[in-house]
Amino acid sequence: MARQNVLGVYADADSAAAGARSLRAAGFTGEDYEVLTGNPYPEGAFGDHPKRNKLFVFPIAGGLTGFSLALLFTAGTQAAFPLVTGGKPILAIPAMMIIMYEMSLLFAMIFTVMGVIFESRLPRFSGAGPVYDPRITLGYIGLLATVEEERIPAARQALQDGGAADVVGETTTA
Template identity: 35%
Template structure:
């Protein structure tokens, strides 16, 4: 199980500067936990790209194919006299294709959002209650003691108000677990 060194800061700019120093020092897993959105966090920690648009795109493609296949398959399975018209006419089938494209695109967007938001949050992460109220926390996850000591010393040198060591834990628990 990974252990985190967590530094608490009063000033958001100092917390972001510390995160930048930690990233420059070679630490890979750095989190800034803040009660408000921080301007400039993307520049310091690196911009994270959203995968939701890919979920939407592939969901819409799947929905369009499924809609047309549903309409065409129904027309082929249950043949009706068409009076010289094609068995699979495109214009009327585009309506169901369009509707299924929208439906599957929306459903895939919701699923993509839940996955992107990490809901339910199963991965291990550090939690500091003060960071939800009035403090800014910089958490560095480490696997060995030497890395943990180096991160703690960098956090103290950067002016952290308090440095804590916390074992990362899953953010969800079953009701009967202590």
């Protein structure tokens, strides 16, 4: 069933919290709406459902990739041209460790940036979102309800009842 978005814009945290309570009182759950803010708020401040992310996987995967490539590269080049220096082993482990450290961090960092972009659902080429209000980056708080088409009027009413400065937008998303 097609889901639509409606955004309530609130002037401050207290009225946004009232809007969230109003949505819950109208039968919506934390899964039905998300909060848009211009700065981070304490987790669960508006009763929204925290979404888990898997960002930690990206630096681990990147680090392992970089380490493996560095190991292959340094061991490979030394094994390909074996030169005994000062009676030391062909594989110069202390020198190799520096490359492995650097490559591990380099790839972990690149994977992390990719992970941030992927997990943040960016880039969004159509703009800031299906329904958005620029006042959010001014300190206003948005409650974006994404619900079935027939529940849009109820969501709109709940957001309005919560003291929204404005209720904007209705776009079919899926």
